[in-house]
Amino acid sequence: MPYDRHRMHHKASHAISNTTTWLGSFTAICIAVAVVVMWAVGLLLVKGGLFNAHYEMLITSITTLITFVMVFIIQSTQNRESRAMQTKLDALLIAKQGLDEGKLLGLEDRPDTAIKGVQSGVHEAERKEAEERARLVISANVGVRPSEHRTEGDSGA
Numbered sequence: 001m002p003y004d005r006h007r008m009h010h011k012a013s014h015a016i017s018n019t020t021t022w023l024g025s026f027t028a029i030c031i032a033v034a035v036v037v038m039w040a041v042g043l044l045l046v047k048g049g050l051f052n053a054h055y056e057m058l059i060t061s062i063t064t065l066i067t068f069v070m071v072f073i074i075q076s077t078q079n080r081e082s083r084a085m086q087t088k089l090d091a092l093l094i095a096k097q098g099l100d101e102g103k104l105l106g107l108e109d110r111p112d113t114a115i116k117g118v119q120s121g122v123h124e125a126e127r128k129e130a131e132e133r134a135r136l137v138i139s140a141n142v143g144v145r146p147s148e149h150r151t152e153g154d155s156g157a
Helices: 002-023 024-046 053-093 111-133
Strands: none
Touching: 002 024, 002 053, 024 053
16 A cells, blocks of 8 residues: 555656646747637627626636646645755765764754754854865975975075
C-alpha cells in the first residue's frame, strides 16, 4: 500500500510539473488571450451584451475556478523548486570547509532568529577566510633550492 501511494504521488507530481510547464508556454498564453477575445466578442452577440448577468456570472465562475486551481498548482511547483534549490545549496555549503553541516541542514524550517544567527556565523567565517587570504604572502623562494634562497635584502644578482 505505501508503495502504491508513493507511486501515485510521483505520478501526480509529474503531471503537475508537465501542466505548469505547458501553462507557462507561449501557446498557452496565446490560447488565454484568444479566450479573452472570444469572451469580449461574445458580449456583442449575447442578448443584453455587457449587462447580461448570466453571461457575466458564467465567465466570473469559470475564471474563479481556474484561478483557484492554478494557485495550488503554482504553489506546488514553487515548493518543489524551493526544496531542490535548498538541497543544492546545502550540498554546496557542506562541501565548503569550515561550515557546520548540523547548523545548515534544514535551516529553512527553523525560526527567523535561528536563521539570522547562522547567517551571522557564516558571514563571520567568510570574513575570517578573506582576512586569511589577504595575509598570505607568496614567497619568491617557491621552487628554489634551499642553497639558492634569497633574503629580503638580496638583489638577486
